Amino acid sequence: MLEKNDRLAMETFCETLHPATVAETLTDSFSPEEIWYFLSSTSIEHQADIFPYFPVELQLELVTSGTGREHIAKLIEEMSSDDRADLLQRLPPPVTENLLRLVDEADRKDIAKLIQYPKNTAGALMTTDYAWLPANITVDEALDRLRLQAPDKETIYYVYIVDEQRRLLGVVSLRDLILASRRAIVSDLMETHVFYVRDTDDREQVAREFGEFDFIAMPVVDADNRLVGIITSDDVIDVVVEEATADAHRMGGVTPVDENYLEASFALIWRKRAVWLVLLFVAEMSTFTAMAHFDDAMKSITVLALFVPLCISIGGNSGSQASTLITRALALGQVTVSDWFRAFRHELLMGAALGATLGLIGAARTYFMTPGHVLNNPGGAPDTDITKLTMVIGLAVSAICLYGTLIGSMLPLLFRRIGIDPGVASGPFVATFVDVTGIVIYFSIAKLIFGPAIGPLE
Amino acid sequence: MLEKNDRLAMETFCETLHPATVAETLTDSFSPEEIWYFLSSTSIEHQADIFPYFPVELQLELVTSGTGREHIAKLIEEMSSDDRADLLQRLPPPVTENLLRLVDEADRKDIAKLIQYPKNTAGALMTTDYAWLPANITVDEALDRLRLQAPDKETIYYVYIVDEQRRLLGVVSLRDLILASRRAIVSDLMETHVFYVRDTDDREQVAREFGEFDFIAMPVVDADNRLVGIITSDDVIDVVVEEATADAHRMGGVTPVDENYLEASFALIWRKRAVWLVLLFVAEMSTFTAMAHFDDAMKSITVLALFVPLCISIGGNSGSQASTLITRALALGQVTVSDWFRAFRHELLMGAALGATLGLIGAARTYFMTPGHVLNNPGGAPDTDITKLTMVIGLAVSAICLYGTLIGSMLPLLFRRIGIDPGVASGPFVATFVDVTGIVIYFSIAKLIFGPAIGPLE
Numbered sequence: 001m002l003e004k005n006d007r008l009a010m011e012t013f014c015e016t017l018h019p020a021t022v023a024e025t026l027t028d029s030f031s032p033e034e035i036w037y038f039l040s041s042t043s044i045e046h047q048a049d050i051f052p053y054f055p056v057e058l059q060l061e062l063v064t065s066g067t068g069r070e071h072i073a074k075l076i077e078e079m080s081s082d083d084r085a086d087l088l089q090r091l092p093p094p095v096t097e098n099l100l101r102l103v104d105e106a107d108r109k110d111i112a113k114l115i116q117y118p119k120n121t122a123g124a125l126m127t128t129d130y131a132w133l134p135a136n137i138t139v140d141e142a143l144d145r146l147r148l149q150a151p152d153k154e155t156i157y158y159v160y161i162v163d164e165q166r167r168l169l170g171v172v173s174l175r176d177l178i179l180a181s182r183r184a185i186v187s188d189l190m191e192t193h194v195f196y197v198r199d200t201d202d203r204e205q206v207a208r209e210f211g212e213f214d215f216i217a218m219p220v221v222d223a224d225n226r227l228v229g230i231i232t233s234d235d236v237i238d239v240v241v242e243e244a245t246a247d248a249h250r251m252g253g254v255t256p257v258d259e260n261y262l263e264a265s266f267a268l269i270w271r272k273r274a275v276w277l278v279l280l281f282v283a284e285m286s287t288f289t290a291m292a293h294f295d296d297a298m299k300s301i302t303v304l305a306l307f308v309p310l311c312i313s314i315g316g317n318s319g320s321q322a323s324t325l326i327t328r329a330l331a332l333g334q335v336t337v338s339d340w341f342r343a344f345r346h347e348l349l350m351g352a353a354l355g356a357t358l359g360l361i362g363a364a365r366t367y368f369m370t371p372g373h374v375l376n377n378p379g380g381a382p383d384t385d386i387t388k389l390t391m392v393i394g395l396a397v398s399a400i401c402l403y404g405t406l407i408g409s410m411l412p413l414l415f416r417r418i419g420i421d422p423g424v425a426s427g428p429f430v431a432t433f434v435d436v437t438g439i440v441i442y443f444s445i446a447k448l449i450f451g452p453a454i455g456p457l458e
Numbered sequence: 459m460l461e462k463n464d465r466l467a468m469e470t471f472c473e474t475l476h477p478a479t480v481a482e483t484l485t486d487s488f489s490p491e492e493i494w495y496f497l498s499s500t501s502i503e504h505q506a507d508i509f510p511y512f513p514v515e516l517q518l519e520l521v522t523s524g525t526g527r528e529h530i531a532k533l534i535e536e537m538s539s540d541d542r543a544d545l546l547q548r549l550p551p552p553v554t555e556n557l558l559r560l561v562d563e564a565d566r567k568d569i570a571k572l573i574q575y576p577k578n579t580a581g582a583l584m585t586t587d588y589a590w591l592p593a594n595i596t597v598d599e600a601l602d603r604l605r606l607q608a609p610d611k612e613t614i615y616y617v618y619i620v621d622e623q624r625r626l627l628g629v630v631s632l633r634d635l636i637l638a639s640r641r642a643i644v645s646d647l648m649e650t651h652v653f654y655v656r657d658t659d660d661r662e663q664v665a666r667e668f669g670e671f672d673f674i675a676m677p678v679v680d681a682d683n684r685l686v687g688i689i690t691s692d693d694v695i696d697v698v699v700e701e702a703t704a705d706a707h708r709m710g711g712v713t714p715v716d717e718n719y720l721e722a723s724f725a726l727i728w729r730k731r732a733v734w735l736v737l738l739f740v741a742e743m744s745t746f747t748a749m750a751h752f753d754d755a756m757k758s759i760t761v762l763a764l765f766v767p768l769c770i771s772i773g774g775n776s777g778s779q780a781s782t783l784i785t786r787a788l789a790l791g792q793v794t795v796s797d798w799f800r801a802f803r804h805e806l807l808m809g810a811a812l813g814a815t816l817g818l819i820g821a822a823r824t825y826f827m828t829p830g831h832v833l834n835n836p837g838g839a840p841d842t843d844i845t846k847l848t849m850v851i852g853l854a855v856s857a858i859c860l861y862g863t864l865i866g867s868m869l870p871l872l873f874r875r876i877g878i879d880p881g882v883a884s885g886p887f888v889a890t891f892v893d894v895t896g897i898v899i900y901f902s903i904a905k906l907i908f909g910p911a912i913g914p915l916e
Contacts, residue, residue, distance in 0.1 A: 018651070020671050020672075155674075157674070174633070175614055175632070178601065178604065178636075193474055207695075210695055211692075213476055214478075214692035216613075216674055216692075233674060234668075234691065238669060240695060240698045240699060241669055241698055243702075244699075244701075244705070247702070248786045249783070251706060251709055252709065252778050252779050252885060253778055253779050253782070254782060257783070261783060261786075261801075262793060262801070266804075266807070266808070269808065270808060273812060274811075274812055274815050277772075277816060278815065278816065281768075282819070284771045287768050287771070288764050291763065292764050292829065295764070295832060299760060302756070305766075306753070308763075308766060309749065309766060312767060313889070313890065314742075316886065317711055317886045317889075318735060320710050320885060321710050321735070321886075323710065324706055324710020325712060326719070328707065329718075334719045335719055335720060342720060346720070349724070350724070350731070353732075357736065361736060361739060371750065378837065379836065427710060427884075428774065428775045428779075431771070431775075432775070435767055435771060
């Protein structure tokens with residue numbers, strides 16, 4: 001189309017396909033200048049529908065390249081209030097200011113209000129394009145008013161009833177309006193038990209309430225109970241997906257990455273990964289100190305060193321399981337910090353049961369499958385006693401499993417309690433934390449069971 | 459209320475609060491028999507609204523206790539088609555059959571159709587309660603018909619236009635119907651580019667399309683393009699949350715747990731955790747074999763053993779990061795299996811950059827902070843050369859980091875390719891996989907650099 005400069009085909013393309021499809025196709029094929037040329041074949045309203053579906057990086061590039069500031073200002077006036085607040089928050093402040101000077105007074109005020117909300121609040125998620133009505137009109141008048149409001153509103157399926165101070169009185173669904181007699185009064189139809197969220201509420205909590213109560217949209221009120229916006233289910237789906245990604249990244253030991261995996265900058269991703277790897281690496285260095293402390297044990301009974309990776313890995317794995325289950329249960333609201341003792345008791349039993357299972361397997365493996373030659377000791381000392389070794393491995397595996405399970409389950413609760421995201425108590429974090437203690441537990445049990453066979457350093 | 463047997467208060471409670479709130483309050487406070495007594499104060503329609511919000515375990519208990527089969531059959535007739543299909547799928551087959559015999563012919567057919575869909579398909583997620591119209595009627599007629607259909611339908615905000623064979627022709631929103639002239643013909647208003655999913659499509663894919671295109675509802679068609687149901691955004695939010703939980707559990711090395719953390723049965727959770735822990739434990743046993751293979755190195759240069767936990771932990775941590783990023787990018791559709799080479803190249807560079815960072819830190823730590831006494835060797839052999847040791851640690855840490863990153867990124871892609879859920883290539887799984895190779899890499903580098911200082915076994 002672009003080669004033939006077929007403006008009609010471009011227009012048809014922009015206006016008949018879903019805006020998300022148009023944006024995706026243009027992103028994959030064209031430069032910013034070509035995209036603007038393509039978009040100019042259609043109306044500014046259609047452009048405003050398509051624009052928010054471009055990837056964020058491309059949106060920023062499009063704003064600063066290939067088209068005039070007046071055009072961008074018009075586009076911003078036509079975009080839905082939550083989409084444009086999102087965009088303007090990401091632009092460099094001087095660019096935003098320059099653009100806002102060209103935007104309508106009313107739109108400018110609306111934008112200023114929305115971009116002041118912190119990113120993770122209901123206020124930042126909401127749109128101000130909601131349908132509203134006074135309480136004392138008939139259904140017929142209500143439908144007439146909605147016909148006037150509708151073209152600009154993101155959803156008119158719920159209509160909010162407010163008083164003169166914009167305080168929320170009730171809600172009526174479009175469906176109920178249509179089913180009702182045309183002469184009925186709106187206040188008689190409205191549901192007065194309205195679920196709402198505050199503009200300062202955390203967006204994760206909003207998502208949880210959506211999931212629980214099956215809403216299409218939910219009103220947002222400010223501290224004075226005045227209606228300031230609505231949150232729609234499509235935005236909530238985005239939040240749930242973004243939060244799941246952030247949680248997964250934290251659990252994998254990465255600072256959450258918002259950007260598309262294949263498109264994000266190398267330096268950014270390097271930073272987000274290196275910071276955790278270096279931290280974990282430095283913390284893990286204490287395993288060296290712990291190992292050095294038990295140097296005598298390894299020199300007296302050399303086979304002990306061979307079991308170290310096996311024994312300490314148990315702590316990491318059992319801890320990772322427990323921390324994942326608790327972190328997810330916290331995210332879903334199934335467990336709160338005040339349930340810590342129930343969780344502790346549960347994990348104490350579970351850790352003991354899992355530890356017993358693994359301990360038995362570990363003991364059996366040690367007893368039946370340890371090759372004779374590794375039991376030799378240096379300096380003419382007698383061979384290592386296989387029964388004692390079996391006891392050491394069985395007990396150490398059980399104890400480390402129990403310990404890993406308890407640490408893995410309690411760390412996320414502790415973090416939540418002191419205001420750190422519980423996802424930070426991720427698998428790698430817990431594994432590192434437990435490795436050092438695992439070494440201490442293992443060698444302490446060995447010293448206890450082998451007794452004088454473990455001599456002092458030469 | 460129950461103590462005073464205040465039926466009116468119970469009725470008001472059931473009818474004014476949100477069904478989810480009613481269900482939650484009753485679940486926390488009462489026995490199944492008391493819940494039925496409480497519910498009997500309100501109409502069967504209200505009971506059907508409240509019932510699906512009870513936890514699944516309680517729903518099953520309620521069906522088999524305290525009330526007659528006729529009552530349950532009535533309740534099932536009133537429940538929305540997706541909720542009741544969910545319930546009946548979980549009941550023991552004889553109970554389901556017994557109940558279905560008492561249910562209306564039409565409802566029975568509808569249920570039979572829905573429960574045959576496998577759990578993860580669009581068909582199992584959809585409801586058959588959608589609003590539909592023929593194409594050749596006026597808006598006025600359309601609104602009249604909707605008034606008749608609406609009370610039973612889960613959503614009437616989108617109305618689907620079908621031909622005589624129920625093939626999907628288009629969609630019109632309630633909002634457009636209200637905005638249009640009353641004499642306009644529906645077929646002139648409808649959008650004919652309809653996004654739909656097939657009843658056999660995977661529900662994760664459905665959730666992705668919802669997220670991408672911002673729908674409230676989406677039609678579902680069968681292999682002959684006949685409309686068979688719709689999927690609404692509230693069900694999609696549930697899917698996204700459930701899938702995020704399942705993914706998180708897999709990443710933490712647990713078979714996904716659907717049940718509430720504090721309420722699930724101990725034996726079930728034990729099984730779901732033990733199976734992975736035992737598998738990982740048995741796999742990790744090869745670290746013993748690897749360590750035994752390098753017994754001579756540890757006996758000749760005893761300080762080498764002390765660095766083992768530190769060196770191999772790098773593989774687990776870097777692998778866990780890479781597998782998390784790739785698994786999540788796969789789930790979001792940002793990466794597909796065919797992108798494997800781009801991902802490989804990306805992770806090759808990233809692994810090298812991260813490895814260089816950690817290698818430098820590791821080398822510095824070894825050179826400056828290794829206490830002199832651990833460098834002693836048994837049998838009068840000379841002390842270990844600190845420069846050589848520094849080189850070994852620096853190189854091993856870099857190499858293991860690169861190796862862990864590559865394995866962690868490629869395993870999820872390989873698993874997806876051969877039809878295993880990529881989340882199975884979780885942190886613990888990758889860590890176990892990489893531990894053995896980490897030992898081999900570490901000691902091979904040590905042998906290379908120390909050369910003849912590492913003698914054969916005595």
